[in-house]
Amino acid sequence: xxxxxxxxxxxxxxxxxxxxxxxxxxxxxxxxxxxxxxxxxxxxxxxxxxxxxxxxxxxxxxxxxxxxxxxxxxxxxxxxxxxxxxxxxxxxxxxxxxxxxxxxxxxxxxxxxxxxxxxxxxxxxxxxxxxxxxxxxxxxxxxxxxxxxxxxxxxxxxxxxxxxxxxx
Numbered sequence: 001x002x003x004x005x006x007x008x009x010x011x012x013x014x015x016x017x018x019x020x021x022x023x024x025x026x027x028x029x030x031x032x033x034x035x036x037x038x039x040x041x042x043x044x045x046x047x048x049x050x051x052x053x054x055x056x057x058x059x060x061x062x063x064x065x066x067x068x069x070x071x072x073x074x075x076x077x078x079x080x081x082x083x084x085x086x087x088x089x090x091x092x093x094x095x096x097x098x099x100x101x102x103x104x105x106x107x108x109x110x111x112x113x114x115x116x117x118x119x120x121x122x123x124x125x126x127x128x129x130x131x132x133x134x135x136x137x138x139x140x141x142x143x144x145x146x147x148x149x150x151x152x153x154x155x156x157x158x159x160x161x162x163x164x165x166x167x168x
Contacts, residue, residue, distance in 0.1 A: 023114060038058070042075075043062055044083050045060070046083055048149060060080060067112075087122040094153050097126055098126050100124055
């Protein structure tokens with residue numbers, strides 16, 4: 001069996017977690033830019049990951065504090081899936097990734113950092129975006145500042161227009 005070592009991840013894993021649930025406190029704070037919230041739907045929202053695997057790493061979560069996809073109401077499921085589509089379109093328009101990973105970690109044993117609040121990761125990928133740095137230098141290379149990613153993604157989202165909704 002091959003092993004992939006990612007020692008850079010330990011800083012996140014071992015760091016003291018902020019008080020409360022970020023998927024509840026950040027939307028409630030009201031300052032979307034400071035909290036990297038790109039889009040608010042009726043039932044879910046899209047935000048940048050503060051500890052990204054790559055530039056433009058997004059997370060999509062329901063406003064309601066639930067931890068299991070089976071707890072989603074049909075409307076929440078629909079809007080969550082539609083928000084994944086929005087995220088993909090915005091990433092393609094603003095960052096032109098060559099691929100995209102979409103994933104959900106359900107439960108702490110599955111890797112969920114916030115196991116009690118369901119969220120989907122949408123990670124843009126480029127050929128060659130994995131490199132030796134994480135393994136040999138104990139460093140993760142994310143080539144763009146979070147604020148710059150936010151600005152590009154927000155501009156692409158605004159350009160896309162808010163008139164498009166799951167019902168259209």
